Amino acid sequence: MQMVLFSLILSGLLAWPGTLLADKPRSPTIDGWTVNAPRDEIRPEFFIASERPLRLGIRADARPGLQGYWTRSFPVQGGEYYRFSADFTAPGVTSLRRSAVVKLHWRDAAGNKVPQDADVLTSELKNYQAMAEAEHPRIDNGAVTGRAADTYRAPTQATQAIIELHLQWARQAEIVWSDISLTPTAAPPPRKVKLAAVHFIPKGPTAAESCTQYDPLVEKARQQGAELIVLGETINVVNSGREAADVAEPIPGPSSDHFCRLARQHDTHIVVGLFEKDGPLVYNSSVLCGPAGQIIGKYRKVTLPRDEIAAGVTPGTEYPVFETRFGKLGMMICYDGFYPEVARELSMNGAEVIAWPVWGCNPLLASARACENHVYLVSSTFTDVASHWTQTAIYDHAGHALVIGQEWGDIAITEVDLSRPTRWPSLGDFRSGISRHKPETVPESSPPR
Incomplete structure (x- = not known):
């Protein structure tokens, strides 16, 4: 009788969920x-x-x-x-x-x-x-x-x-x-592309004249094989003596049309910065013109400095990435470089190259944006190299400047292979892990910390 009772208890322990003998x-x-x-x-x-x-x-x-x-x-x-x-x-x-x-x-x-x-x-x-x-x-x-x-x-x-x-x-x-x-x-084919940035300040005084002043420099870059040519920020206001709202124009509009014609003439891609007018709003925008003479896309600057805020410029809200014949391209503008979010959002959206028209920024941040996202960063600035500030340059995945424009009118150009990852000795292919390891974004509705 005792053996039967023990067997029944043991059977119950084995069957009962959560018991030590389960x-x-x-x-x-x-x-x-x-x-x-x-x-x-x-x-x-x-x-x-x-x-x-x-x-x-x-x-x-x-x-x-x-x-x-x-x-x-x-x-x-x-x-x-x-x-x-x-x-x-x-x-x-x-x-x-x-x-x-x-x-x-x-x-x-x-x-x-x-x-x-x-x-x-x-x-x-x-x-x-x-x-x-x-x-x-x-x-x-x-x-x-x-x-x-x-x-x-x-x-x-x-x-x-x-x-x-x-x-x-x-x-x-x-x-x-x-x-x-x-x-x-089979081994994947190389995806080599020549990236270029123009080191130049347009002299104005009109937007149309500033646009045409870039013509020989675009031709010079394309003669060297450039598939992407990055120009300066808001060139329709530089040396015009006018305010952003006075020179802002629609996109498409006269200035973007000019560079799309140039892109088609030279069978290349051009990124140029313009103040854009859309209804009552003014944006600091960059336009990507393609080799067919079309606008492939545009980006509206997300982070605005105090002077642009005071001038009534509206921030953008999106981080678009565009397919081109050489790869996936994102754009950011000037003050965006002071904040990691813009380049990170672009890289999370697939950008392999980021074009960066920029008046001025800390060059250490240019290196950081390229390195932390493993993208090629192509910057075109109005800053003289003697100031030891922003550079017209092309940065690699490690944040190194591969080439720097030294004199006004220089073309900073180099060839990269988008098919090749960069592996850190201690981290491997860091880019492939970014989306897996990036923390979740804290909702803006959360209380300040």
């Missing part, structure tokens, strides 16, 4: 895929949504901070290129960029990190052995679905790629990964 969370495995979490106390639920086709799921309950991932090793040949791709659906996930994460780790046969031997920055951390850090494939997504995909060169000593498919920091949500592949592919 089963541990199930760890499903399939086709070489296993599951993992940093710690059991923040482990989400793992499940196999379907076996054929293979669909791997992770589910988070109401607890905060849950993290877990499916993982598998794929064999690779060092020095060869591979294409990774995986689709996902993520109902309930509020921040796909932070919660739907893929990591790719290059390892040797023993599972150790291997040296990174391509695209490594050598100007900093000179005595540091660069190891292959985690890759973060780019994610294109809608509201609840998306695809993580990218192409990589395996480091020379790598023999395996370890893929991790994550759900992290979501609550009352799940993700299902599907169509997962890592396959050999």
Whole structure:
């Protein structure tokens, strides 16, 4: 009788949810895929949504901070290129960029990190052995679905790629990964482009005359192969003796038409700054003219200095990025450079190059904006180099000025390859991790701190 009673009690403990003798969370495995979490106390639920086709799921309950991932090793040949791709659906996930994460780790046969031997920055951390850090494939997504995909060169000593498919920091949500592949592919073609900035102050006195004064400089830049030519800020007011509201013009309008004709004549892209009039409002704007003679887009300066505020200029509210034949271009203007938000929003929207017409700004901030976003920054200024302030220059991913305009009328021009990442010795490809690691923005409605 006592044995029967003990058996009944033991059975009840095993079956009762939350008892010390309850089963541990199930760890499903399939086709070489296993599951993992940093710690059991923040482990989400793992499940196999379907076996054929293979669909791997992770589910988070109401607890905060849950993290877990499916993982598998794929064999690779060092020095060869591979294409990774995986689709996902993520109902309930509020921040796909932070919660739907893929990591790719290059390892040797023993599972150790291997040296990174391509695209490594050598100007900093000179005595540091660069190891292959985690890759973060780019994610294109809608509201609840998306695809993580990218192409990589395996480091020379790598023999395996370890893929991790994550759900992290979501609550009352799940993700299902599907169509997962890592396959050999050809090396991506180079995407070389010559970027140029004109170091020049128009003499006015009219907007039309200032526009034509740029004509020989645009021709000079294009003769050197420039695919993008960046000109100065608000050139329709420079040396005019007039106020912003007096010279502001619609876009399209006379000045933008002039530069679109130039862009078409020289088969290139031109960015120029103008005071824009739109109804009763005046904006400090930049226009992107394309090689077909069209306006590809415009940007309205978001951060205004006190003088522009006093003059009744209205700030913009958007951070557009435009497709061009050489890549994705964003624009910012002068005082925008004093604040990290503008360049960060443009880079988050996909900008590979930022054109920056600028009267004046701290050159350290130009370096910072390029470096913290891993973009090429092309600045055209009215500041003389002798002032040790803003430079007409082109900055690389590390924030270094590759070329600087020294004399008035100089063309600062250099060629870059947009297909190549920049890998820091200690951080790897920093740009690929920005969207995964960038903190969530505190709502403006929050009380001041």
